[in-house]
Amino acid sequence: MSTQNLRLPEQNSITLVGRLTHDPEVRFTAKGQAVCRFSIAVNRRYKDQAGAWQDDTSFVPVVVWGDSANRCGERLKKGGPVHVEGRLQSRAWETKEGQKRTSLEVIARRVQFLSKAAEGGADADAAEDAPAANAPAAPAAAADATDEDEIPF
Numbered sequence: 001m002s003t004q005n006l007r008l009p010e011q012n013s014i015t016l017v018g019r020l021t022h023d024p025e026v027r028f029t030a031k032g033q034a035v036c037r038f039s040i041a042v043n044r045r046y047k048d049q050a051g052a053w054q055d056d057t058s059f060v061p062v063v064v065w066g067d068s069a070n071r072c073g074e075r076l077k078k079g080g081p082v083h084v085e086g087r088l089q090s091r092a093w094e095t096k097e098g099q100k101r102t103s104l105e106v107i108a109r110r111v112q113f114l115s116k117a118a119e120g121g122a123d124a125d126a127a128e129d130a131p132a133a134n135a136p137a138a139p140a141a142a143a144d145a146t147d148e149d150e151i152p153f
Helices: 066-073 139-146
Strands: 014-019 025-028 034-047 053-065 080-093 100-113 127-133
Touching: 025 127, 034 066, 053 066, 053 080, 066 100
Parallel strands: 053 100
Antiparallel strands: 014 034, 014 080, 025 034, 034 053, 080 100, 100 127
8 A cells, every 4th residue: 555645634623721811802794793802821831941930821812603702702801711622723814015924823613611600600610611613614614704804803
């Protein structure tokens, strides 16, 4: 069997836990689909060569679609902890000045709110899930939302 015909399985899955760097922004596409954007700060703690603890922080943009976008906009606040499961997606575009730009973001499949329930909820330590079932599954479906005229931010 030739190794040229051997196909390796591909996987695009990411799980992150972090804190929101700003309040979420909910917008709507021209077709009425809700989209919520926020960024989370994810920390990694390690010891340097001198034995001192250091923190390394990564800032990761997250996109949530559909009904889950509305729930995220209502419940999440700057500084709040969140657990995000999804897939990575890269985007490329050109600025008005003609400069090419790229970005890497997480398209959320599931968002879990880790903060305590607001205003005396039944279970103050319960986490609420917001499954992002309405997220576009294929790049073709996401293309409508990422058309430069269609980008809500």
